[in-house]
Amino acid sequence: MSEAHPTPPPMEAHRDVWVFLEARNGALRDVSIQLIGEARRIADKRAARLCGVLPGWKVEPLAHEAIQHGVNRVYLVEDPRLETYTSRPYTKVLAALRWKHNPEVILFGATKNGRDLGGRLHAAIDTGLAADCVRFDVTEEGFLDMIRPAFGGKSLAHIHCEKHRPQMASARLNVFLPPPRDPGRAGEIVRETVEITDADMDTKVVGFRPTVTHETKKIDDAKILVSGGFGMADPKNFAMLEELAALMGAAVSASRKPVDSGWVPKALQVGQTGKTVRPELYVAVGISGAVQHLAGMQESAKIVAINIDPKAPIFEVADYGIVGDLFQIVPEMIRQLRAFRGQREAPPPLPAAVPQG
Amino acid sequence: MTSAEGKRGLRIVVCIKQVPKAQELSVDPVTKTLKRVGVPSEINPPDQNALELALRLREKHGGEIVVLSMGPTSFDESLERAIAMGADRAVLVTDRNLGGSDTVPTALTLEHAIEKIGGVDLILCGEETTDASTGHVGPGIAGHMDIPQITYCSEVEILDGKVRGTRMIEDGAETWEAPLPCLVTVDFGCNKPRQPTLTGKIRVKRGGLVVHWSAADIGLEPSQIGLRGSPTIVAKVDTVQLPARGGRIFQEEPVIAVSLLLDALRKDKVIP
Numbered sequence: 297m298s299e300a301h302p303t304p305p306p307m308e309a310h311r312d313v314w315v316f317l318e319a320r321n322g323a324l325r326d327v328s329i330q331l332i333g334e335a336r337r338i339a340d341k342r343a344a345r346l347c348g349v350l351p352g353w354k355v356e357p358l359a360h361e362a363i364q365h366g367v368n369r370v371y372l373v374e375d376p377r378l379e380t381y382t383s384r385p386y387t388k389v390l391a392a393l394r395w396k397h398n399p400e401v402i403l404f405g406a407t408k409n410g411r412d413l414g415g416r417l418h419a420a421i422d423t424g425l426a427a428d429c430v431r432f433d434v435t436e437e438g439f440l441d442m443i444r445p446a447f448g449g450k451s452l453a454h455i456h457c458e459k460h461r462p463q464m465a466s467a468r469l470n471v472f473l474p475p476p477r478d479p480g481r482a483g484e485i486v487r488e489t490v491e492i493t494d495a496d497m498d499t500k501v502v503g504f505r506p507t508v509t510h511e512t513k514k515i516d517d518a519k520i521l522v523s524g525g526f527g528m529a530d531p532k533n534f535a536m537l538e539e540l541a542a543l544m545g546a547a548v549s550a551s552r553k554p555v556d557s558g559w560v561p562k563a564l565q566v567g568q569t570g571k572t573v574r575p576e577l578y579v580a581v582g583i584s585g586a587v588q589h590l591a592g593m594q595e596s597a598k599i600v601a602i603n604i605d606p607k608a609p610i611f612e613v614a615d616y617g618i619v620g621d622l623f624q625i626v627p628e629m630i631r632q633l634r635a636f637r638g639q640r641e642a643p644p645p646l647p648a649a650v651p652q653g
Numbered sequence: 654m655t656s657a658e659g660k661r662g663l664r665i666v667v668c669i670k671q672v673p674k675a676q677e678l679s680v681d682p683v684t685k686t687l688k689r690v691g692v693p694s695e696i697n698p699p700d701q702n703a704l705e706l707a708l709r710l711r712e713k714h715g716g717e718i719v720v721l722s723m724g725p726t727s728f729d730e731s732l733e734r735a736i737a738m739g740a741d742r743a744v745l746v747t748d749r750n751l752g753g754s755d756t757v758p759t760a761l762t763l764e765h766a767i768e769k770i771g772g773v774d775l776i777l778c779g780e781e782t783t784d785a786s787t788g789h790v791g792p793g794i795a796g797h798m799d800i801p802q803i804t805y806c807s808e809v810e811i812l813d814g815k816v817r818g819t820r821m822i823e824d825g826a827e828t829w830e831a832p833l834p835c836l837v838t839v840d841f842g843c844n845k846p847r848q849p850t851l852t853g854k855i856r857v858k859r860g861g862l863v864v865h866w867s868a869a870d871i872g873l874e875p876s877q878i879g880l881r882g883s884p885t886i887v888a889k890v891d892t893v894q895l896p897a898r899g900g901r902i903f904q905e906e907p908v909i910a911v912s913l914l915l916d917a918l919r920k921d922k923v924i925p
Contacts, residue, residue: 382829383801408805415793415804416795416802418756418757418884419760423884424884427789428787451890455886456888501829502828503828504827598923599900615900617903
């Protein structure tokens, strides 16, 4: 059994909303910044301070960045042993600060490391943890309403943690919009020390093989996504989508089946087990629209569906749809976009007006 | 604490959950609630990958695979399937007081069962379940046991009493190394789970390989488990109403449909 933890103080002694600030390679993870906006709203509703917890090494500039995005106070824990994330030392830091400052709420980004940490921490400090939330609110009684997709996105569950503190949750990536950065905003940096022993360092990171960045970056940042589904029928047909995407200034993504079939890399997958995206335009080609897929793209500003089956669920969330054979429609789109482009980019020179007569 | 690997091989516990087949779930159009009755079950798919990984490790290092689950006796079906796939034996913690457990008592219960099994070198869990999708139980068990954890692994090796796992994280594949005993969660789809074999099915048929333990058998009080032991509650469940987009569907022949679509997108200023 793990070491016995201190007896928690009374419920009302817990104040402040905390966000775990996840540093990776000298930068804050996007989700940490996205969470600051949502946590700020919750803190304001509770008339509480918003605090960030930032373990790491040489990460003080990131504390200032968090403050500029809306955090009131950052607990900064710097130690060379915290430079790279491993489970045990990070759990120790969060647990120690929890017992010292008694936060009412702690929110984590649902990155792999955020879930690794939250899962271990909630057992260590004996409190609840809701996973992958997509919305938060405060109930009339003042409890944190942690709202998450359930049953593959077919319903939304409201999770409450009424009798344990802190109330903890992880938040899905790319669901919340990052709050603006205001360099004029002031806040407080509180340095904390938590002793990390040799025994805490029993797990070592011994290797790293980065994913090719153009694969991952593309779909997160793209304003337009052209996404292929199982209807693409063959990996080589994705070349056609690449061409369409290039003409639209878009990136290519995919639903789960092409990824599971090994046609495209996992980094391109949109949906419940892939990425959540919210581009300005999402073009779903040969995607039927399983709820798991819809969960990852339904917040796109505009959705276009191209599918041969008029009953495909993707049409229910589409702003525009074409019912038809994608192998006719996509080439036609390419043809018309090219024609339009040719017309716009090289307009025929107008003859100089020649006065008549 | 750690058994000497190589002398008797590894004792591996694989934690599994029986879940409704995800693709069979649907929402009742009238009641707007989830239809669960009569939905076929399966071993949570990532747990199948964890079991396959355990079978491969046993082929290499020898030892024993104990499959562990917590739930109603209907879960025997999945435990028997795991034995038919090649596991040596199975333990089901089953107790009406366990009903309504969230991840805290679930992790606590599995931890107590693992302590009772005893001499465990490696604990494998799927990265998450397809019905609850938290991924919190594995790290929770490791936290309770105060042993190292390596989550989201697609490759796992055992070398000199250490486990080396390659984790699939957002920006790449990270390799961690930790001493045994250790808990590893396994990435969904990282291998192809084998089918049950005829010999496996015969072993199941002979019986005696699945044991049932109650909460009291593993030293848990009713107040520590089930709804009473769970910090979280599901206060309510809303059926998702996808925002109605009032979509315009073009059914014309491709040349016309595409032209109408592109005009509409230009009018909306989403493409130039």
